[in-house]
């Protein structure tokens with residue numbers, strides 16, 4: 279009876295009816311949010327343990343970000359890059375400083391940042407490294423996730439992401455993730471870049487063995503190859519440091535950034551690199567109508583300022599230890615593996631118990647939203663504004679789900 283009065287079922291039906299089925303969302307329809315909490319169309323509240331795949335590192339509707347967006351909406355939203363606007367320089371300067379790089383190239387989505395990185399690396403390869411025309415090659419890792427464009431899925435090793443989207447873009451070599459010897463062996467005179475996630479998020483928060491990233495850095499420097507770190511999901515405070523590479527003191531030649539850079543308000547991505555790399559691009563060779571627009575810059579500048587305080591990195595590092603302790607306590611009680619860095623966790627559920635999807639549905643029924651990946655893995659990535667009590671709450675709900 280009461281079920282008949284709920285708005286969720288018909289809202290789910292309508293959403294499914296008029297869209298391509300390229301996602302399999304949980305049957306929950308969100309209508310508002312604040313901080314780490316979401317409210318659905320029937321007034322039920324959920325603790326957000328996905329944070330828009332880390333696009334909401336600062337929580338929903340962070341006051342400083344909302345203020346920046348409102349103020350900018352009332353002044354200027356778009357010029358295109360044909361003209362310069364007054365939010366552009368601050369954003370580029372402050373993001374470049376956060377990255378320790380000379381220059382920034384703003385785009386919109388993560389995939390566009392990856393495409394930009396690939397184009398810049400190839401151009402650098404031909405113009406600076408002097409690779410033979412048409413021969414530039416980029417080394418990537420298996421299990422990668424860098425986005426959904428036709429070029430990016432060309433070097434995906436996930437059959438769902440890749441199958442039937444060919445013909446595929448050539449110029450990529452896939453090596454096992456975490457295997458430094460294999461990567462070194464794959465480098466030849468045509469290699470212009472190594473493109474890696476310092477932690478593989480979509481793969482289930484997979485950390486490479488210690489020493490791997492410094493080894494990749496060394497190999498790239500020794501062989502005159504660019505190291506491109508895709509920090510689109512791992513960067514900007516998620517792991518307890520500004521960048522996941524920071525944990526091992528590694529500085530890549532190019533950072534690819536996205537997701538949290540837009541504060542959960544607008545899509546903002548960027549490539550950050552030194553002038554000897556990004557400087558290879560000339561007018562007319564790359565661009566985007568919306569890339570670096572005034573609204574995006576206003577919000578993203580505020581994001582960079584929040585990160586410059588260090589507060590979010592600290593929270594993530596400290597609270598991440600609490601999350602780790604809670605999740606590791608469930609090993610043997612339904613979890614078979616736990617991987618944590620900062621407020622980012624991948625947990626593997628005993629496949630004999632339930633699938634990751636079933637676990638997420640049961641968590642949803644208990645007021646916690648998370649997302650499964652690759653069968654029996656769940657990724658937990660709450661907004662960095664989550665409190666320790668809320669972390670305990672999420673872990674307790676997971677424990678209850680696993681206990682059946």
Ligand SMILES: Cc1ncc(COP(=O)(O)O)c(C=O)c1O
Pocket residue numbers: 331387388389390392423424425426475479480508509510511512536537
């Ligand atoms: C590491 C990484 N790179 C790139 C992307 C693509 O970003 P977008 O979905 O904004 O194109 C993602 C998205 O999940 C990602 O996790």
